[in-house]
Amino acid sequence: MGVVSLRNFFVLSLALNVSLILRAVNQNEKLHYGASMAVEKGAKVAKMTFLSLPSLSCPSAAAPETQTPLATDRVINLDHGDPTMYEQYWKPMGDKTTIVIPGWQSMSYFSDVTNLCWFMEPEFAKQIVRIHKVVGNAVTEGRHIVVGTGSSQLLLAALYALSPLDSSNPISVVSAAPYYSSYPLMTDCVKSGLHKWSGDAKVFDKDEPYIELVTSPNNPDGFVRHGVVNRTGGILVHDLAYYWPQYTPISTPADNDLSLFTVSKCTGHAGLRIGWALVKDVEVAKRMIKFIELNTIGVSKDSQLRAAKVLEVVSNSCEQAGGLEYAESFFHFSHALMTKRWRLLREAVKRSGIFSLPNFSPAHCNFFDNYLGTQPAFAWLKCDRNDVDDCENFLRRHKILTRSGKHFGVGSKYVRISMLDREETYNLFIERLSEIISSYSYI
């Protein structure tokens, strides 16, 4: 090969290199450009609704260390529990969790006419039974499974199903404060004549039937809970969205009349809008199904199929952990991540004299077969300073968005902070919180 032609080939080859590299760089840039667009516009909309977005809160370029402290920092939105943290687990899973849906599939309203819950995909039901067996967090024998568009819809379905039809007065719905901030809004959304929100279960003393919502572990504070109203005529609904090993020790399989779960907080797939209920009484299950028929005529089949696939991979990861395919189970991975996050938060808050956090006693977790602490999906932070009455406002001044305790039926000294956002957002939050603590410890 002559020098000239070799040089030509070299130039050609270099050009190809440059083109391929540019292509790769360009793809990455598009990704970042899209994200930062959303960040800018997001701030405006998030203000309008209760929501916000992960991208609002995640600074893509600058490392936390190089941030100018306080005033010039970007907004960190930890107001709601968007579980984007879990992308870290699912991205490397690659094809294991990919699903392909041809255009002609799942066109009918019906999924399984042999099942009471005729709009439930059989594969979804199968994977629900399996995951509870693998994790040991709920009894499924003798239970009817009802799928819902997230556990929100199932909560409404449960209220509908459990409210007496023949009563002239709506039944009282209570939950011990601090309770999930959406319960009052959901219960009274359309001013139902079937049920009405009656506030903190701890002070409920009416001599009449009631429905008590028991969230365990609790949103916002993470504690394990049981019914607190000590009265006859009470009906309990257990919201077990967070009863998974990464958040709390699994001490016993839940064996309730009516338990609610959601994939959002189990695997992190909130965008699927898939939840399920385990229901003992067949008539209650039937009425819940009726509600979902009238509300949305069933539940997205596509999302059920995706949920089934994701849950299958989680169960596989538990049963095959340590092998070639799954070095560790999904729950090992997410438990370790939560442990790290809670360690960082407790270190920052410790001896601050400004903030405090709930303390949890270790308990035996049957799933991990070990005594372990509790590391909730939300931090329930109290502002201890006497000159700060409104912790949400205080943190907002430092561009950390949280949800005030007043929405949870307690004082504004408290805020709820999501622990489930993306890693960079969480690290920036810890950085910012440490800066606040440093700057105020001199005052």
Added chain:
Amino acid sequence: MGVVSLRNFFVLSLALNVSLILRAVNQNEKLHYGASMAVEKGAKVAKMTFLSLPSLSCPSAAAPETQTPLATDRVINLDHGDPTMYEQYWKPMGDKTTIVIPGWQSMSYFSDVTNLCWFMEPEFAKQIVRIHKVVGNAVTEGRHIVVGTGSSQLLLAALYALSPLDSSNPISVVSAAPYYSSYPLMTDCVKSGLHKWSGDAKVFDKDEPYIELVTSPNNPDGFVRHGVVNRTGGILVHDLAYYWPQYTPISTPADNDLSLFTVSKCTGHAGLRIGWALVKDVEVAKRMIKFIELNTIGVSKDSQLRAAKVLEVVSNSCEQAGGLEYAESFFHFSHALMTKRWRLLREAVKRSGIFSLPNFSPAHCNFFDNYLGTQPAFAWLKCDRNDVDDCENFLRRHKILTRSGKHFGVGSKYVRISMLDREETYNLFIERLSEIISSYSYI
């Protein structure tokens, strides 16, 4: 530069080329491998789910001709409008409408924080605007799009958004009989204090605010409709689920304050549970969005992405009809199928002396640019025999399941019959109906 070193650089550069190309190829392969894997598994799931439905409604093996008439026949269930007829169109489409969703995609609650409707996928919104432009059946300019879990959820959201918040009495909700059988049940499901079902709009004479539900073309009878209550203080909600060219001539783009649509009846994808509203007033749109937040915290992203893909293919088929890819548009195909079905039904019923059907005047369809008849998604059949008061019971005796007129606010002389079931079921129905007519014409 010497020959040797140039050669070395050339080899290095080539190696880099190869590595970059392999990386690109590898990524594509992963995608394809994932796709074909999931296709196989998908087929299995589809079999499991689909075969369950026909057992209720459609005899799968025997051809209609070989059926033993009447008593020994299988049950033909045409009670609800399951749009499985459309599988005929989508199956041959192959990969055009297949979607692939990796496990880490759409995990967040949020789809587009720049949009008022923060849980709506941008691609879905884009395809909604496009399909209305292509078909010419609705104005989208100056409208807010709100996505819902089927149009059922959007109807409830609309009732919530339009009911006065400060009134001590619930607002009346009316619709001209025969009206969609679910309206009364949905309006009064949880005994809302915001709104109450008040029956047939034609006889509504209270001097107070009201919401009128206008279904056009109407379910069950197929007629084009406008509001009938002639009073001030009325708010109209237009349910345009069937305002598509296969069912009725598209005379003008709908230009209402609030219109509801659903993919279920447009493309046949009922299992997706996806509908949308076109809303003029921003405050109404905001309240609808608030309702969906409290009801289900958004709408399945997976189903929105699928709906976007399916609608894209429908629009493509309209714009490229006659070409290689699309011999005919989706609407040409489905219009022809409906024409054939209505011809068969009218031929069977004609001169029977037992049954009669509504008659529709031809009108100009802008989409097909032709004068065309109406061929509704349901047949609104009247039993004319004096000795038959209950047409539903009469047909049930012959194992044809329909929905009685009494559920639609009129007498039981009428039944609603789905025209959208699979071909074999429909043909069996025509066969059975002809047998009934023959046997009774001698009595």
